[in-house]
Amino acid sequence: MMELKKIMCLISLTCMVEGQSFFDVIRNYRQTQSNNIPSNYKPERTTYDFIVVGSGSAGSAVANRLSENPKWKILLLEAGGMMNVLNDIPMLVSVFQLTEFNWGYKVEPQTNACLGMINRQCPWPRGKTLGGTSTLNYMIHTRGGKEDYENWAKMGNKGWSWNEVLPYFKKSERFDIPELNNSTWHNRQGHVCVEYVPYHSPLANVFLRAGERLGYPIVDYNGANQIGFSFIQVNMDKGARCSAAKAYLRDQRPNLHVMTNARVTKILFDENKRAYGVEYVRRKKFHQVRCSREVVLSAGTIDSAKLLMLSGIGPKEHLEELGIPVLKDSKVGYNLYEHVGFLGLSFLVNQSVTLLPRQLARPGVLLDYVMNRKGPMTIPGGAEALAFIRSKYAQDERPDIELLFASGSLHSDNGLTLRRALGITDELYNAVYKPIEGRDAWSIWPIVQNPRSVGRIKLKSKDPFQSPIIDPNFFSHPADLEIILEGVKLAINISQSEPFRKYGSRLHDIKIPGCRTLPFGTDDYWRCAIKHLPSMMNHEIGTAKMGPASDVDAVVDPQLRVHGVTGLRVADASIMPAIPTGHSNAVIYMIGEKAADMIKQTWRSR
Numbered sequence: 001m002m003e004l005k006k007i008m009c010l011i012s013l014t015c016m017v018e019g020q021s022f023f024d025v026i027r028n029y030r031q032t033q034s035n036n037i038p039s040n041y042k043p044e045r046t047t048y049d050f051i052v053v054g055s056g057s058a059g060s061a062v063a064n065r066l067s068e069n070p071k072w073k074i075l076l077l078e079a080g081g082m083m084n085v086l087n088d089i090p091m092l093v094s095v096f097q098l099t100e101f102n103w104g105y106k107v108e109p110q111t112n113a114c115l116g117m118i119n120r121q122c123p124w125p126r127g128k129t130l131g132g133t134s135t136l137n138y139m140i141h142t143r144g145g146k147e148d149y150e151n152w153a154k155m156g157n158k159g160w161s162w163n164e165v166l167p168y169f170k171k172s173e174r175f176d177i178p179e180l181n182n183s184t185w186h187n188r189q190g191h192v193c194v195e196y197v198p199y200h201s202p203l204a205n206v207f208l209r210a211g212e213r214l215g216y217p218i219v220d221y222n223g224a225n226q227i228g229f230s231f232i233q234v235n236m237d238k239g240a241r242c243s244a245a246k247a248y249l250r251d252q253r254p255n256l257h258v259m260t261n262a263r264v265t266k267i268l269f270d271e272n273k274r275a276y277g278v279e280y281v282r283r284k285k286f287h288q289v290r291c292s293r294e295v296v297l298s299a300g301t302i303d304s305a306k307l308l309m310l311s312g313i314g315p316k317e318h319l320e321e322l323g324i325p326v327l328k329d330s331k332v333g334y335n336l337y338e339h340v341g342f343l344g345l346s347f348l349v350n351q352s353v354t355l356l357p358r359q360l361a362r363p364g365v366l367l368d369y370v371m372n373r374k375g376p377m378t379i380p381g382g383a384e385a386l387a388f389i390r391s392k393y394a395q396d397e398r399p400d401i402e403l404l405f406a407s408g409s410l411h412s413d414n415g416l417t418l419r420r421a422l423g424i425t426d427e428l429y430n431a432v433y434k435p436i437e438g439r440d441a442w443s444i445w446p447i448v449q450n451p452r453s454v455g456r457i458k459l460k461s462k463d464p465f466q467s468p469i470i471d472p473n474f475f476s477h478p479a480d481l482e483i484i485l486e487g488v489k490l491a492i493n494i495s496q497s498e499p500f501r502k503y504g505s506r507l508h509d510i511k512i513p514g515c516r517t518l519p520f521g522t523d524d525y526w527r528c529a530i531k532h533l534p535s536m537m538n539h540e541i542g543t544a545k546m547g548p549a550s551d552v553d554a555v556v557d558p559q560l561r562v563h564g565v566t567g568l569r570v571a572d573a574s575i576m577p578a579i580p581t582g583h584s585n586a587v588i589y590m591i592g593e594k595a596a597d598m599i600k601q602t603w604r605s606r
């Protein structure tokens, strides 16, 4: 009964439990993830065959697959601790960004973007726990399209064409969507659960109908054709989050040792530039651990770049200015791409059909979740459906816009969580969103798919405990803004289609304070609004770019081995040479699966 009361409190977003506030309840919730994932291993041996750094989407997959060889001993090191069981509840998704399970990075103050965020800095959440960022994410599972990977292959990445990566997408997934159960595009035997959200709000259906009105098909965007509308396919196991840790680290084999709260500070190299282990800090003490075969770096786009540079692999002049001995001059930290969109399009409706605390806190809703894992609590923070569209700016066959539909808006949680997670200023929130708190509204986030603005990550110093400098340079290329603007217009058209008109859908039109001189709804107004309220999707990729030796910008080769040294691979989002259409997580599972296979190949006869 206490459990119910606590969860009820969380959902109604208002009350205190035993004197604790909402966030204290989340932080202090002791019960770890539901599936008893073993961890906190105390290493009894000092040498392993492989060391995997980071237990996120990629690292969990790599560690699991390598441990399939019973002769190998694998150590997985994770800087964060164990996640708690509340993380299972999809509706609470954004809350975890406000806890110590987030590394808490921010972008450098931007000139063209994040203008509505505190100090012009968009927060850049990254998971710091077993499971990594897959514990913070919205669980949307998208592979990207054929051309994304044909493009990777064209850049000289042998082995990464669509036909070569598709088997690994399939290998990773445990697909459970009855409507698509004959599809040859899917596999039901993998580790990563994929299903539809068990509950669809009335407006999610309306969004799909509106798409049909505009002439788009309803598609399986992970099948033959991406372009069209669809409910989101999500990484859930019957209504509960299926993180990388749950997918790959329950049922651990005895030859895999997982150590949490172990933060790697450096990769160790011998005089032949061979990685032979890592240095890490646990409970304030430095330790070293060795491996006889390879170190696999899976700390994510930000921290893998950081660790490479701390270990002497990076741009020569940058490392020298920080006093780090250069092992290999390399373009680490460049090629940073991120999907960015607009989060300020809200449509008010005249019926109680959106996700508001008063609706979620009804005992029936709660019981339905607790007893059946069904109902509105299974919706990941409001995200329900999406569309992939080609705008008039599209440069090839790929969609250049994603529209993400949510049956709620920035104000729907009364400013308690989402606004804080996004770092939105009080001035903006109070002017634009406070006045509609408690009112029903839905939203569409238009997101540019092949962004051309490119950023960079640098170190602030050689202190491994300092956050890096992350500058995405949002909207430094004007095309990105124009494509999002086109998405805004399309979203407005959708809101005016017959299926939405029944709900009296009306664009929320209080002007953003910094854009007040511009007439509402003009192109210039929207450009200004987009710069104030960009939606970061946290799909950052590319800082350890994959490419052949002939590519001067490449950090790893197509086997993911770091150029210029031996015994070290990178396997995570940082190796992507270009950003695929959609969301990044499924792609990263594919990379983890493929990396493990390539490693097994290398050591097959040895």
Ligand SMILES: Cc1cc2nc3c(=O)[nH]c(=O)nc-3n(C[C@H](O)[C@H](O)[C@H](O)COP(=O)(O)OP(=O)(O)OC[C@H]3O[C@@H](n4cnc5c(N)ncnc54)[C@H](O)[C@@H]3O)c2cc1C
Pocket: 053, 054, 055, 056, 057, 058, 059, 077, 078, 079, 080, 097, 125, 126, 127, 128, 129, 130, 131, 132, 133, 134, 136, 137, 138, 139, 140, 141, 142, 262, 263, 264, 265, 298, 299, 300, 301, 303, 304, 307, 537, 538, 539, 540, 572, 573, 574, 583, 584, 585, 586, 588
């Ligand atoms: C709010 C949010 C919503 C998102 N929504 C979606 C979505 O709906 N769909 C989707 O596809 N993608 C989504 N993403 C993105 C997706 O989750 C990430 O791209 C993906 O999880 C990254 O995987 P990774 O393996 O590259 O890195 P991570 O999962 O971040 O793993 C890196 C791991 O390494 C650990 N680590 C870092 N440094 C060290 C160190 N020095 N020593 C030891 N360990 C270290 C970290 O703690 C972490 O566990 C979202 C991301 C966020 C933040």
Ligand SMILES: *[C@@H]1O[C@H](CO)[C@@H](O)[C@H](O)[C@H]1NC(C)=O
Pocket: 178, 179, 181, 182
């Ligand atoms: C597919 O789903 C339908 C019901 O949706 C069911 O009757 C059928 O047996 C399923 N087929 C397979 C191969 O699972």
Ligand SMILES: *[C@@H]1O[C@H](CO)[C@@H](O)[C@H](O)[C@H]1NC(C)=O
Pocket: 178, 179, 180, 181, 182
């Ligand atoms: C599954 O395949 C059968 C025949 O192969 C077909 O009749 C049926 O409609 C398909 N089911 C779905 C849900 O597509």
Ligand SMILES: *[C@@H]1O[C@H](CO)[C@@H](O)[C@H](O)[C@H]1NC(C)=O
Pocket: 486, 489, 490, 493
């Ligand atoms: C929106 O609808 C208008 C009127 O039908 C049309 O002219 C315009 O091209 C549409 N815009 C988009 C982006 O689809």
Ligand SMILES: *[C@@H]1O[C@H](CO)[C@@H](O)[C@H](O)[C@H]1NC(C)=O
Pocket: 350, 351, 501, 502, 503, 504, 505
């Ligand atoms: C909502 O608005 C639409 C369009 O104006 C109208 O047809 C409908 O009756 C309204 N519904 C309610 C419950 O007010």
